[in-house]
Amino acid sequence: MKLGNINHIFFDLDHTLWDFDRNSALAFERVFKFRNIPLEINDFLEIYMPVNFKYWERYRNDQVTKEALRYGRLKDSFDLLKFEADKDLINDIAIDYIEYLPDHNHLLDGSKEVLDYLHKSYELHIITNGFEEVQHKKLNNSGISKYFTTITTSEEAGVKKPNKLIFEAALKKSSATPESSIMIGDNFEADCTGAQNCGIKPIFFDYYGNKENIDVMHIKTLNELKTYL
Template identity: 35%
Template structure:
């Protein structure tokens, strides 16, 4: 085998963050009766949340803001779009969101099948994620993915974030892997693919959304089953 160690991203690559986040926010929408507070269209509300979440995550991965600010301000800014300047509600929703989100179980098609395939071929499977330690481990337990991975490397544990080389150095230290025998698989060009390149690894871009790549990966797949053509 060309590779011995496979490092996966979790959110948006295997675990369907968009579907699970929407389901979680829908729960909170009803718990807090937001339709009676001027937010009549849930889909519009989720679109605004996604807009702010994406931009705050970008700032977080670049080191401009801390975890706590990311967690509650994505709620705060979303509510502000509806003229609800309620910090207490924002903070409560932020806590509830992270309590409920990891219990959701939606994963991308062929996730279990590809992990089983790779495991049976003798690869060592690991995760490298910018997600929060407790949240990511809970997601793995709830979805049934935990059994497939030997090591779960989070930004919290490594004190670094993809695409920085330090999180991958920490991953190599924890797993005993070498960059020459490893491959990074993920959906995010700036975090996963650039991060793998920074670490000296080959990379696989999981292009679920069929977007144009502005960073050149070693391989590109559009469905997880296509990994069988590479590995």
């Protein structure tokens, strides 16, 4: 079923277009090699990924700062792995990781194909909770910045998804209306609930296949967007 009266499409970036899991693993491999960290990357990631997820959830809810997120997710992961690292080493790793992350720019399957397809008929935009200094590098280095008319980050807006103020800021920046817009993202609360609270129709990208019964449009691959748009 094609959706009518849509002129603007807002995308999340990480886990929606940009392959965060793969790129993050490559960045940590490089950091660990540079810092001579004697941990198997897969063992580390098995612990780190759920810890990181919880820290981002707390960050969205304004329970931790950006600095506390960057430090705490590493400190907690190392503690669980019983790897001793002092504060200076953890801070160095955190800085290295953020520096190296946008150097790896694998996209999720179908990203460029879908962007090419949608770009012909719609204005495309980004709304992201990711850090300002990193997200623009990801878009530029992966070669997809050319598709987007506007990019709205949570640091620029002063609030994070799902706060409706970031969606209102993105609408104003793009001269779009809620009725003429769609939001596509992988985080149900941040992207879908947040968009709905602002009057924007959401499409949930169920990338991890975690949700079966949901009451919004949803896709499991990016190419499925052609069903709706």
